[in-house]
Amino acid sequence: MAQEVLLMDKITKVYANGFVANQDVTLSVNKGEIHALVGENGAGKTTLMKVLFGIEQPEGGRIVIDGKEVQIHNPLEAIQYGVGMVHQHFMQVPSLTVAENMVLGMEPKSKSKIFLDKAEMIRMTEEVSKKYNLIVDPTLKIEDCSVVAKQKVEILKALIRGAKILILDEPTAVLTPQETDELFVELKNLVADGEHTIVFISHKLHEVKALCDRLTVLRLGKSVGKANVADVTEADISRMMVGRDVILEIDKEPAQPKETVLKVEHLTIHNDFGKTMLNDVNFSVRKGEILGVAGVEGNGQMELAEAISGLRTFNHGDIKINNTSIKGKTVRQIRELGFSHINEDRMTYGVADKASVKNNIMADRYYKKEYLTRHGLLDHKKIDAEVDELIKKFLVKTETRDEQVKMLSGGNIQKVVVAREFSSDPDIILADQPTRGIDVGATEFIRNQLVALRDEGKAVLLISADLNEVLEVSDSIIVLNNNEIAAYIEDASKLEEYELGEYMLGVKQMTAEEVAKVVHD
Amino acid sequence: MTNKQIERRFEAIRLVASVAIAVVLCFIIILFISDNPLKALRYLVVGPFTSLNRFGQIIEKVQPLLLTGCAMNLMILAGNFSMIPEGCFLLAPCLTVPVVIINEKIFGGLANLGEFGRIIWVTCSIICGGIIGAIIGSIPSLIKRKWGCDEVITSIMLNAMIVQFDDWMVKRVLYDEASGLSASKPYPEYAKVTRLIYGTRVSTAIFVGLVFCFVTYLIVYHTKLGFEARLVGLNPSFAKYSGISVAKTGLLIAGLAGAFAGIGGVIHTLGYNERFNWVAETGFGNDGIFVGILAKNNPLLLPISAFALGYLRVGAETMGNNTDVPLELIQVMTSLIIMMLAADQLFSGAKHRAIVNNAKRLEAAKEEK
Numbered sequence: 103m104a105q106e107v108l109l110m111d112k113i114t115k116v117y118a119n120g121f122v123a124n125q126d127v128t129l130s131v132n133k134g135e136i137h138a139l140v141g142e143n144g145a146g147k148t149t150l151m152k153v154l155f156g157i158e159q160p161e162g163g164r165i166v167i168d169g170k171e172v173q174i175h176n177p178l179e180a181i182q183y184g185v186g187m188v189h190q191h192f193m194q195v196p197s198l199t200v201a202e203n204m205v206l207g208m209e210p211k212s213k214s215k216i217f218l219d220k221a222e223m224i225r226m227t228e229e230v231s232k233k234y235n236l237i238v239d240p241t242l243k244i245e246d247c248s249v250v251a252k253q254k255v256e257i258l259k260a261l262i263r264g265a266k267i268l269i270l271d272e273p274t275a276v277l278t279p280q281e282t283d284e285l286f287v288e289l290k291n292l293v294a295d296g297e298h299t300i301v302f303i304s305h306k307l308h309e310v311k312a313l314c315d316r317l318t319v320l321r322l323g324k325s326v327g328k329a330n331v332a333d334v335t336e337a338d339i340s341r342m343m344v345g346r347d348v349i350l351e352i353d354k355e356p357a358q359p360k361e362t363v364l365k366v367e368h369l370t371i372h373n374d375f376g377k378t379m380l381n382d383v384n385f386s387v388r389k390g391e392i393l394g395v396a397g398v399e400g401n402g403q404m405e406l407a408e409a410i411s412g413l414r415t416f417n418h419g420d421i422k423i424n425n426t427s428i429k430g431k432t433v434r435q436i437r438e439l440g441f442s443h444i445n446e447d448r449m450t451y452g453v454a455d456k457a458s459v460k461n462n463i464m465a466d467r468y469y470k471k472e473y474l475t476r477h478g479l480l481d482h483k484k485i486d487a488e489v490d491e492l493i494k495k496f497l498v499k500t501e502t503r504d505e506q507v508k509m510l511s512g513g514n515i516q517k518v519v520v521a522r523e524f525s526s527d528p529d530i531i532l533a534d535q536p537t538r539g540i541d542v543g544a545t546e547f548i549r550n551q552l553v554a555l556r557d558e559g560k561a562v563l564l565i566s567a568d569l570n571e572v573l574e575v576s577d578s579i580i581v582l583n584n585n586e587i588a589a590y591i592e593d594a595s596k597l598e599e600y601e602l603g604e605y606m607l608g609v610k611q612m613t614a615e616e617v618a619k620v621v622h623d
Numbered sequence: 624m625t626n627k628q629i630e631r632r633f634e635a636i637r638l639v640a641s642v643a644i645a646v647v648l649c650f651i652i653i654l655f656i657s658d659n660p661l662k663a664l665r666y667l668v669v670g671p672f673t674s675l676n677r678f679g680q681i682i683e684k685v686q687p688l689l690l691t692g693c694a695m696n697l698m699i700l701a702g703n704f705s706m707i708p709e710g711c712f713l714l715a716p717c718l719t720v721p722v723v724i725i726n727e728k729i730f731g732g733l734a735n736l737g738e739f740g741r742i743i744w745v746t747c748s749i750i751c752g753g754i755i756g757a758i759i760g761s762i763p764s765l766i767k768r769k770w771g772c773d774e775v776i777t778s779i780m781l782n783a784m785i786v787q788f789d790d791w792m793v794k795r796v797l798y799d800e801a802s803g804l805s806a807s808k809p810y811p812e813y814a815k816v817t818r819l820i821y822g823t824r825v826s827t828a829i830f831v832g833l834v835f836c837f838v839t840y841l842i843v844y845h846t847k848l849g850f851e852a853r854l855v856g857l858n859p860s861f862a863k864y865s866g867i868s869v870a871k872t873g874l875l876i877a878g879l880a881g882a883f884a885g886i887g888g889v890i891h892t893l894g895y896n897e898r899f900n901w902v903a904e905t906g907f908g909n910d911g912i913f914v915g916i917l918a919k920n921n922p923l924l925l926p927i928s929a930f931a932l933g934y935l936r937v938g939a940e941t942m943g944n945n946t947d948v949p950l951e952l953i954q955v956m957t958s959l960i961i962m963m964l965a966a967d968q969l970f971s972g973a974k975h976r977a978i979v980n981n982a983k984r985l986e987a988a989k990e991e992k
């Protein structure tokens with residue numbers, strides 16, 4: 103008989119604005135298991151975990167850890183009870199190093215008891231890092247770390263504080279499949295000792311299948327079911343979550359590409375340290391097609407996206423949208439050429455979290471004639487009408503258009519981004535990790551929207567670390583490896599996942615002639 | 624009842640309660656210090672309304688605060704914590720106003736035009752003050768853009784230099800030997816802003832201030848620039864990604880705020896002083912921050928928050944002048960009251976309970992249906 107290590111009984115949480123995020127939610131977790139917490143965006147998963155971690159105080163219910171009822175008022179107390187949390191959005195100080203972030207609040211002091219002992223910090227970091235086989239460079243500043251490294255730091259931060267119950271809120275949302283696999287091996291190792299227990303939140307149901315022992319489903323703030331993972335299929339789980347069947351397979355006609363919209367010519371980009379991130383890259387995207395970009399993170403995807411969107415300058419080569427070079431153009435000028443962009447970093451670039459839903463949706467278009475009155479002032483009536491329509495069309499769950507975006511759940515924040523970027527009538531859309539951290543229902547919605555836009559004759563450039571997504575949504579695929587295009591697959595439907603993996607890891611490589619086919623006129 | 628209504632009700636309760644608490648705290652302090660605490664308290668609370676003169680003093684304080692409040696409001700919204708409005712407030716009149724004093728020959732003709740001459744002169748000096756303010760106001764932002772120095776630091780340094788410049792102007796250039804004061808020659812009659820209430824220095828400057836509050840409101844909530852400024856203030860990375868020029872917006876807002884503060888300075892001295900005699904920081908720039916924050920960064924509430932601060936100051940002065948409560952204590956008490964007013968979290972627990980109960984009721988009602 104498994105021993106219950108954590109019981110959250112009839113938890114109710116009402117937010118300051120009156121929103122009931124959890125209502126009589128019950129979660130029971132056994133010692134040594136990996137327990138999945140699943141549910142749509144806004145179902146209340148993060149909220150429930152915040153209650154457990156002492157960030158939010160519940161209005162009702164009790165928490166039992168190791169058979170003892172406890173009151174958790176703040177994260178420090180949570181850590182004393184052995185609860186550690188890895189947040190959905192990173193909680194790190196960008197200007198400090200990895201080691202400094204790791205020991206924040208428990209810094210080792212030097213003998214004099216005044217100065218910080220940097221060497222000890224680094225040693226401590228290396229020690230846990232080795233122990234759990236999550237390798238990070240302790241001396242790197244967080245702001246210079248890749249997303250993966252940041253994710254590892256988050257997990258290590260919890261472990262170094264002695265967490266026995268580890269909450270992982272969508273830890274894989276930002277990882278590549280290989281890294282995810284690697285992480286899963288580590289997580290399984292971690293619970294194998296029977297001491298550690300993991301609560302795992304993810305929208306990727308195949309991960310839940312691969313990793314977890316049992317699961318609890320939340321829907322609209324209530325716990326609506328639990329199951330042994332072995333007894334249910336992915337389809338069962340999504341039905342429990344959404345209340346209907348979800349079809350992630352996209353049913354789409356073959357693409358009918360027309361003229362070229364985006365053309366990247368001999369693009370070479372060096373990063374701030376002079377390292378070559380993209381080396382003489384050539385490709386084009388045509389109207390009516392979705393070109394997927396696959397590749398292990400750090401092979402220039404980020405730089406490519408930044409260059410096309412005007413957030414980064416480039417010295418060599420050229421990028422043309424509708425035959426106009428974007429060199430030296432401002433972000434607005436590029437957008438006006440018919441470009442729109444879902445940024446991979448939702449909270450930094452995708453939204454202003456303290457601004458209202460309305461202002462976030464209007465941010466790229468408020469200055470246009472149709473939103474101004476005769477006197478050149480903002481036409482709030484018209485703006486409100488349009489915003490309301492978009493909220494409805496893109497299924498954004500929000501009380502009103504004036505709600506701050508930070509009050510929304512992660513997935514609904516992404517829907518705000520999508521509502522803005524898909525509705526500006528672009529010729530080319532750069533979708534950089536468009537469904538990262540988004541539930542199955544919303545993922546289905548966004549992917550179908552991408553295909554619908556393609557069918558309307560728009561060009562789509564899809565960058566995604568989710569192999570499944572690249573294979574499923576794209577018409578053609580390019581693979582970035584070693585900062586170059588390693589392969590061009592004209593018909594994505596003929597590609598198998600393992601083959602794609604081989605190109606990504608550099609095991610296989612196409613010839614220059616084969617790759618050159620990606621340039622159309 | 625909606626949550627908005629609950630929130631509004633608690634906001635009102637909070638305001639009343641924080642004033643009440645502050646008054647009680649003050650009373651306790653006065654109790655220890657004064658021989659006649661009741662009298663002192665009466666002067667503090669009712670004092671400002673006991674004579675036209677004192678009431679006028681409140682309005683006199685409100686006049687300049689409205690414009691510096693607008694300036695600070697704009698700055699804070701755009702995420703720019705520059706203190707330069709104080710400098711603009713000081714420098715603009717120092718460069719504008721003396722023109723009439725020095726060149727009486729040229730401008731003297733305005734005197735013959737009567738009211739019309741006054742309107743021309745005051746309008747001209749508002750425009751000049753605005754331009755000077757705009758230039759000075761944008762300097763910290765320009766420096767930030769060129770060399771990356773923080774606006775807070777450059778603006779404080781600039782303010783210090785401007786104070787010295789004003790001092791030098793007043794004592795060396797504009798100095799009126801005949802008067803024996805460290806001040807300029809008196810402003811000619813046609814150059815002054817019309818006084819409204821006899822015996823006080825309340826002038827039409829108050830209307831200018833009110834108009835600018837409304838203008839600021841329009842800018843912030845109804846213009847493209849205001850929209851840009853708000854987004855830049857909340858998340859510059861996002862603003863950039865959406866196509867907003869962060870640097871340009873910052874510069875425009877700083878210029879605009881500088882202009883408002885400059886205009887504030889010009890109109891204040893023309894309505895309040897007989898001669899130009901500013902040789903130290905006026906404090907109006909920094910009070911602008913307080914007034915702006917108290918107004919929750921809503922320009923339309925600035926008149927109320929400025930009035931509140933003016934009332935407090937006058938009450939304290941009245942008490943200081945008429946009782947044995949030392950003047951120093953006044954500063955302490957004003958700060959205390961200001962702190963109470965800024966205490967956002969007062970009653971947050973009770974408010975949360977009300978909202979939770981409300982949510983539960985709504986939930987129950989939904990289920991019944």
Ligand SMILES: Nc1ncnc2c1ncn2[C@@H]1O[C@H](COP(=O)(O)OP(=O)(O)OP(=O)(O)O)[C@@H](O)[C@H]1O
Nearest residue numbers: 117123143144145146147148149509510511512513
């Ligand atoms: N501070 C807050 N104030 C008010 N409402 C909030 C707040 N934080 C979250 N919410 C609301 O509570 C609901 C649940 O949010 P939560 O973050 O727990 O969802 P989630 O299940 O983690 O979703 P996701 O998968 O998108 O991360 C959402 O509808 C959200 O809008």
Ligand SMILES: [Mg+2]
Nearest residue numbers: 147148190512
């Ligand atoms: Mg969440």
